[in-house]
Amino acid sequence: MLKNYFKIALRNLQRSKAYAFINVLGLALGISCAILIFVLVRYHLSFDNFHSNSDRIYRVLTEFHNETVSKESGVPAPLGKAIRNDFGFAEKTARVVAYGDQLISIPGSKDNKKFEEENGVAYAEPDFFDILNFPLLEGDKKTVLTEPNSAIITQKIAEKYFGKTNAIGQVIRINNETNYKITGILEDLPVNTDRKQEIYLPWENLKDENPWLAKDDSWMGVYSGSNCFVLLKKGITQAMVEKALPAISKKYYPPKDAAGWQFKLQPFSDIHFNAELGGYIEKKNLWALSFIGIFLIVTACVNFVNLATAQALSRSKEIGVRKVLGSLKSQLFWQFICETALITFFALLIGLILSYLALPYVNELFKAHLAISLISDLTLILFLTGLVITVTFFSGSYPGLILAGFQPILALKGKISQKSAGGFTLRRGLVVTQFAISQILIIGTIVIANQMRFSQKSDLGFNKDAMVMIPLPVTDLSKMSTLKSRITELPGVKSGTFCFAAPAASSNNTTGLRYAARAEDEQFGINMKSADDQYIKTFGLKLVAGRNIMPSDTLREFVVNEMLVKKLKLQSVDEIIGKQISINGNTQKARVVGVVKDFYNYSFRSNIEPVCIMANYKGYRNYAVNINMANMKPTLTAIEKIWNDTYPEYVFKSAFLDDKIAEFYELDRIMLQLIQFFAGTAIFIGCLGLYGLVSFMAAQKTKEIGVRKVLGASIGNIVWMFGKEFVRLLLIAFAIAAPLAWWVMNGWLQDFKYREEIGAGIFLLAIGATLLIAALTVGYRSISAALMDPVKSLKSE
Structure with missing residues (x-):
C-alpha cells in the first residue's frame, strides 16, 4: 500500500512540475536555513560543557558598589589564596592570569624562530587542571606547573614550534626575557571552549611578568585577565558561598572600601553567554536565531498549504473518481501525506546541499568550527528526522483533509467551490502570516543597519580616521x-x-x-x-x-x-x-x-x-x-x-x-548579515508562493479575463484585479508586523546608551519595499495573463 502511495505521488508531481518546483524550492530554502541555525545554536550551547562536574564549577567575579553596581570578570590576584585558606566550601581553588599577544621564541634555533601568539600565555596554579578537563598527554600531572620556569603546551603548539621532534625538555622564551622548560603536553583544546591559551606557566613565575600582581597584598586593583575558579564541594550551593564571601571584603579591605568591593560566583555555564562579563554571545541572540529558523520553516509550509488548497479544485474530479471506486477518506488523506513527504524529502536533499555550500561562509563569519555530518552526528540526524516529520504533517494535514473531504457527486460534476477547497479566507490568513514574518525581519534589518550606521558615522569626539x-x-x-x-x-x-x-x-x-x-x-x-x-x-x-x-x-x-x-x-x-x-x-x-x-x-x-x-x-x-x-x-x-x-x-x-x-560592534555586524540573509530568504519564499497563487488564479480566471478584454478592460484593469487582493493582505500583514517589530527591536536598542531611535521612516521603508517586491512578483504573472489573446482565452476549457 505504501509503495503504491509513493508511486502515485511521484506521478502527480511529474504532472504538476511547476507546483512541485515551487514547493520543493521554498521548503529547501527554509530547511537549509533551519539546518544552519541548528548547528550554529548547538555549537554555542556546547561551549565548555565537556568539563566533569561543570555544574559545580564557578568563576569568582568582582562587584564594584559605587554610584551604580558594575561587574568585572577579573578579581584581585590574592583572592584565590584567601578563599582557599579562609573557607572550606571549595573542593579545589585555582588562580589563573592570562596575557594575550605574547612573543614566543626558541632559544638556539637555527633560524631564530619567533611566534606572535595572539592568545598569549596563562600563569596558573596546578589545581586549574583538576577543575577543568584539559587532559595531559605527556608529563606528570602531580608535578605539573609546580617547578618554577616549567611550561606545558598543547600538541598543536608543540608541532608548530618543534615539528616532529619531542617537545618535552625543549626550551621556549617569553617576550625575549624568561626561559621555560617544557615538562608537559596537553591534548589540543576543543574548539568549543572559551579558554584559548595553549601555553601554561607556573603561578610562581607571574612575578616575572607583573611583580605587583603576584604579591599577596595587591587587593586594590583588578586586571580583567586575572581569574579565580572554584570547584564547590557536593551539597554546597552558590547562595551559601555568596553569603560567606562578604567576610573577605571585611577582612582584607579598609572599612571605607569594604562595602565597595564585593565578590560573587558566576556559573561556568554562564561565561560564554554573559556579554556584561566578556561572553561572546547572549542566549537571547541564539533564541532569536532559533525563532527566525522556525519562522522560515513556517513561511515555507504556508506556501505549501496555500498552493495545495488552491490546487485542490483542479484535483476534484480525481478525488471523485477515487471515492466512487471505493477509496476511503483515510486512504486519500495518506495519499496526500505521501505526496507531501516526497516533496519534503527532495527539499531536504537540496537543503542539505545548500547547507554544505553555505557552511564555510558561516564559519568565516562567526570564526566558528561548525560541521554537518550525517554519518556520525546522531543529534543532527534526529533533528532532520523530526524536521521532515513536522514539515510533512504541518504542510500536508490540512490540504489532505480538504481533499479527502470532497463529496464525490459534487466533485464529478465539477461543482466544488472555493469554499469547499479551503476558501480564500484561509489563504488570505496564510499570506498575511507569511508576509508579517517577512516584514518583521525587514524592519529588524533596517533598525540594526541604522544603529550600525549611527555607530560608524557619529562624531566620537576624536579623530579615528587614518x-x-x-x-x-x-x-x-x-x-x-x-x-x-x-x-x-x-x-x-x-x-x-x-x-x-x-x-x-x-x-x-x-x-x-x-x-x-x-x-x-x-x-x-x-x-x-x-x-x-x-x-x-x-x-x-x-x-x-x-x-x-x-x-x-x-x-x-x-x-x-x-x-x-x-x-x-x-x-x-x-x-x-x-x-x-x-x-x-x-x-x-x-x-x-x-x-x-x-x-x-x-x-x-x-x-x-x-x-x-x-x-x-x-x-x-x-x-x-x-x-x-x-x-x-x-x-x-x-x-x-x-x-x-x-x-x-x-x-x-x-x-x-x-x-x-x-x-x-562585531557581533552586531554578524547578526545584521544573518538577518539580511534570512529576511531575503523569507521574502523570496513568500514571492514564490505569491507567484504560484497568481498563476493558479490566472488559470482559473482565463475565460473571465477574455470576457473582460472583449468588453474593453485595459491591461491595467486586469492587473489590478489580481493585485488589489494582495495589496490589502500585505497592508494587514504590516499592521500586525509593525508593533511586534517595534517591540522586539526597541528592546534590542535598550542595550545601547547612545542609539538611533526607531522613526516612522523605517516602517514606511519596510512596507514600501515589501509592496514593491510583491508588485514585481504579482505584476509579472498578471501582465502575462492580461496580454493573452482573448480569442484563445474564450476557447479554453
Whole structure:
C-alpha cells in the first residue's frame, strides 16, 4: 500500500512540475536555513560543557558598589589564596592570569624562530587542571606547573614550534626575557571552549611578568585577565558561598572600601553567554536565531498549504473518481501525506546541499568550527528526522483533509467551490502570516543597519580616521625616542603620540579619585589615559578650558574631560582648572591644567565616563600615528622598517583604529548579515508562493479575463484585479508586523546608551519595499495573463 502511495505521488508531481518546483524550492530554502541555525545554536550551547562536574564549577567575579553596581570578570590576584585558606566550601581553588599577544621564541634555533601568539600565555596554579578537563598527554600531572620556569603546551603548539621532534625538555622564551622548560603536553583544546591559551606557566613565575600582581597584598586593583575558579564541594550551593564571601571584603579591605568591593560566583555555564562579563554571545541572540529558523520553516509550509488548497479544485474530479471506486477518506488523506513527504524529502536533499555550500561562509563569519555530518552526528540526524516529520504533517494535514473531504457527486460534476477547497479566507490568513514574518525581519534589518550606521558615522569626539596603532613591545625611553623621531620625519606622517590606548578602546584602566580638599573619595571611578603631550593634537581632542599638559615622561599635570566636571557637580569647566586630584589610592597627585570636550571612551553601549589624561611613560603600550591616506602603502612600509630596526627581536604588527572600534560592534555586524540573509530568504519564499497563487488564479480566471478584454478592460484593469487582493493582505500583514517589530527591536536598542531611535521612516521603508517586491512578483504573472489573446482565452476549457 505504501509503495503504491509513493508511486502515485511521484506521478502527480511529474504532472504538476511547476507546483512541485515551487514547493520543493521554498521548503529547501527554509530547511537549509533551519539546518544552519541548528548547528550554529548547538555549537554555542556546547561551549565548555565537556568539563566533569561543570555544574559545580564557578568563576569568582568582582562587584564594584559605587554610584551604580558594575561587574568585572577579573578579581584581585590574592583572592584565590584567601578563599582557599579562609573557607572550606571549595573542593579545589585555582588562580589563573592570562596575557594575550605574547612573543614566543626558541632559544638556539637555527633560524631564530619567533611566534606572535595572539592568545598569549596563562600563569596558573596546578589545581586549574583538576577543575577543568584539559587532559595531559605527556608529563606528570602531580608535578605539573609546580617547578618554577616549567611550561606545558598543547600538541598543536608543540608541532608548530618543534615539528616532529619531542617537545618535552625543549626550551621556549617569553617576550625575549624568561626561559621555560617544557615538562608537559596537553591534548589540543576543543574548539568549543572559551579558554584559548595553549601555553601554561607556573603561578610562581607571574612575578616575572607583573611583580605587583603576584604579591599577596595587591587587593586594590583588578586586571580583567586575572581569574579565580572554584570547584564547590557536593551539597554546597552558590547562595551559601555568596553569603560567606562578604567576610573577605571585611577582612582584607579598609572599612571605607569594604562595602565597595564585593565578590560573587558566576556559573561556568554562564561565561560564554554573559556579554556584561566578556561572553561572546547572549542566549537571547541564539533564541532569536532559533525563532527566525522556525519562522522560515513556517513561511515555507504556508506556501505549501496555500498552493495545495488552491490546487485542490483542479484535483476534484480525481478525488471523485477515487471515492466512487471505493477509496476511503483515510486512504486519500495518506495519499496526500505521501505526496507531501516526497516533496519534503527532495527539499531536504537540496537543503542539505545548500547547507554544505553555505557552511564555510558561516564559519568565516562567526570564526566558528561548525560541521554537518550525517554519518556520525546522531543529534543532527534526529533533528532532520523530526524536521521532515513536522514539515510533512504541518504542510500536508490540512490540504489532505480538504481533499479527502470532497463529496464525490459534487466533485464529478465539477461543482466544488472555493469554499469547499479551503476558501480564500484561509489563504488570505496564510499570506498575511507569511508576509508579517517577512516584514518583521525587514524592519529588524533596517533598525540594526541604522544603529550600525549611527555607530560608524557619529562624531566620537576624536579623530579615528587614518590612525594607525603600533604596539610597543617594551617601554624603553631611548628606543621610544628613536622610533618617534624617525617616524615623524616620514613625509606621509602628520603626527604621532605615545599612549596606553586610543580615546575609545576595549582596554582601559579605571581607578578611584579624590578631588581637591574633599575628605572622601568620589563614588565613581576615573578612566586613566596615559599619554604624552601630543595625544590631544594627534587624536583631535578639543580643549574647552585651560591648556594641554607639558612635555614630560612622568605625571605632573592632568587634562580631564567635561564628564568629570559634571560628576563633581562643579558650576563650570573653569572651576576645576588649578585644582588637585588624587588617583590610585591617593598615590598619584597633580593639578588639572585643562579640560577637553567629552568623547566616547567606550562603545555606544556604555556611558561616557570621567577621564584624565596624564604623562606616564611606563604606561605607554602603543604609538599612534596619523598618516596621509594618499601615501598609505609606502608610509606603512616605511613605519614597519623603522619599527623592525628599533625592535629587531620582536614581531611587528599594526592596526587601523577604525577597525579596532568596529570590533565593538562585531557581533552586531554578524547578526545584521544573518538577518539580511534570512529576511531575503523569507521574502523570496513568500514571492514564490505569491507567484504560484497568481498563476493558479490566472488559470482559473482565463475565460473571465477574455470576457473582460472583449468588453474593453485595459491591461491595467486586469492587473489590478489580481493585485488589489494582495495589496490589502500585505497592508494587514504590516499592521500586525509593525508593533511586534517595534517591540522586539526597541528592546534590542535598550542595550545601547547612545542609539538611533526607531522613526516612522523605517516602517514606511519596510512596507514600501515589501509592496514593491510583491508588485514585481504579482505584476509579472498578471501582465502575462492580461496580454493573452482573448480569442484563445474564450476557447479554453
